Amino acid sequence: MKYFLRYLLLVVVTILAFNKASCKVFKSRITSLSHFVTFRCTEARYPLSNEARIRDYLLNQANFSARERPVLDSDESVHVEIMLQFYAMLDLNERDQVITTASWLNLRWTDERLSWNSSEFGGEDVVVIFIDEIWTPKLFISNALDIDSLNIISPERGSILLTSDGSVSLGTPLVLSTQCPILIYYFPFDTQVCPFFFFPQNQHSEKLILTTKTSPVLASLEIADWKFSNLTSHNYTIMKPDFANHLPLVNIKIAAVCLILERNPENYILTLMLPSTLLCIMAFATFIAPPDSGERISLGVSMVLGLTVFQLLVADILPSTNERPILSSYLISTFVLACLAVPASLLNINIAYGDRSILVFKYTFSRKLFLEYLPRMTVVPSYSERIRTLMEETAQTELRSSSINGIGPKLDSAKQISLESEGKHISKAEKAKIQARTVALVMDRLVSLVFITVFAVLVIKTLIDFSGNSGAQSDICQSFDKMM
Numbered sequence: 001m002k003y004f005l006r007y008l009l010l011v012v013v014t015i016l017a018f019n020k021a022s023c024k025v026f027k028s029r030i031t032s033l034s035h036f037v038t039f040r041c042t043e044a045r046y047p048l049s050n051e052a053r054i055r056d057y058l059l060n061q062a063n064f065s066a067r068e069r070p071v072l073d074s075d076e077s078v079h080v081e082i083m084l085q086f087y088a089m090l091d092l093n094e095r096d097q098v099i100t101t102a103s104w105l106n107l108r109w110t111d112e113r114l115s116w117n118s119s120e121f122g123g124e125d126v127v128v129i130f131i132d133e134i135w136t137p138k139l140f141i142s143n144a145l146d147i148d149s150l151n152i153i154s155p156e157r158g159s160i161l162l163t164s165d166g167s168v169s170l171g172t173p174l175v176l177s178t179q180c181p182i183l184i185y186y187f188p189f190d191t192q193v194c195p196f197f198f199f200p201q202n203q204h205s206e207k208l209i210l211t212t213k214t215s216p217v218l219a220s221l222e223i224a225d226w227k228f229s230n231l232t233s234h235n236y237t238i239m240k241p242d243f244a245n246h247l248p249l250v251n252i253k254i255a256a257v258c259l260i261l262e263r264n265p266e267n268y269i270l271t272l273m274l275p276s277t278l279l280c281i282m283a284f285a286t287f288i289a290p291p292d293s294g295e296r297i298s299l300g301v302s303m304v305l306g307l308t309v310f311q312l313l314v315a316d317i318l319p320s321t322n323e324r325p326i327l328s329s330y331l332i333s334t335f336v337l338a339c340l341a342v343p344a345s346l347l348n349i350n351i352a353y354g355d356r357s358i359l360v361f362k363y364t365f366s367r368k369l370f371l372e373y374l375p376r377m378t379v380v381p382s383y384s385e386r387i388r389t390l391m392e393e394t395a396q397t398e399l400r401s402s403s404i405n406g407i408g409p410k411l412d413s414a415k416q417i418s419l420e421s422e423g424k425h426i427s428k429a430e431k432a433k434i435q436a437r438t439v440a441l442v443m444d445r446l447v448s449l450v451f452i453t454v455f456a457v458l459v460i461k462t463l464i465d466f467s468g469n470s471g472a473q474s475d476i477c478q479s480f481d482k483m484m
Helices: 004-016 022-046 048-057 266-287 294-316 326-353 365-378 383-404 411-420 428-467 476-483
Strands: 078-093 097-109 126-129 139-141 159-161 167-179 191-200 208-212 228-242 247-261
Touching: 004 126, 022 167, 022 191, 078 228, 078 247, 167 191, 191 208, 191 476, 266 294, 294 326, 326 383, 326 428, 365 428
Parallel strands: 078 208, 208 247
Antiparallel strands: 078 097, 097 167, 126 159, 139 191, 159 167, 191 247, 228 247
């Protein structure tokens, strides 16, 4: 070819040499012809690379089509392996129940049409090709919220690695916002499972089978109060109606990848649980204050208002669901106890300073029970002890008064004076007042004991309920049928 071109060039020069008027045309034609000769010589000097030869050998076959399934037998199924690797968790909106993640999707399958003998191509056994040059599975994530999830494999991003045995590996980045059902029963000691469901588009299970493979996490997934716990994968076969082919139900192979997250409860313990517990205990402290203290009712009302604020905080944090969390039930119970403490305090104040005539016990047993036995059991001075103390104080007062007047009785006669003056110095109204005071203090101790017992039972029950989180938290991916 090279010598032929030189001979042709010599003939053209000979013919055009006799025409001086065609000199300019001759020069331009000589230039074009020299460029053509240079191009052909360069092509011969730099042959096609092994990768280019493989691409030409595979993609330019007569019967090859990128739209056909990568099988030689039409009855065979295509097995696609899915591996989803997370490298960032961007957001988890609990109220909207939406999680936003950044991940890398790897798909692997075998294309029986795209295989070659690497020894015939210089030992090259791996080539890189574009996504739209060969068949790729049409997949979508069913619980994703953005339009890009309708076809997660896009020619604009990602690439394909093809090996000599026909193995295809596709990698593409994904930034997805998916629905993540939030189970708040064990809040703030809850574990959430955010699933990613991969569905084939317009393919039956006999034609396309999806399987998942657990992959390592590329980075530490932490955001706000959440941290990564585990990553699981599951495969399912479900029944769905096929409206396109007018079939009632068909089998569809789907794959699921579940991202399991744990909440860090430390912040909520310090800001919700501990303060509400202390407020409830302070509400019980109103029974310790004496009945004549004017701060008992105001203290109880303040504690009730404080617990109301914590109720509003929890309601603002958690999503609106039919399931009531354990913490919410605990706060409601403490709120009820604090509310009941206020009327109980009012009742005791009314006993101590109300109409004391109703406190005159008509039955001997009730008098001894409330004025003698219960005071000793609740570490409260009994009625007789209060009377004796009052008599001694009266006797000491009379003794000091007699000493000032110069009578100078002996100290041994003070007790005798007090005993003789019992009916004189302690009136009926004074006795009723002492009885009311004794009964009010006894009721304070009894009511506070009842409230503390109920509160202790409530705390123990709450701790037992929270301890069931490890066994009761079910994997959403394993209960897929309920979600669909």
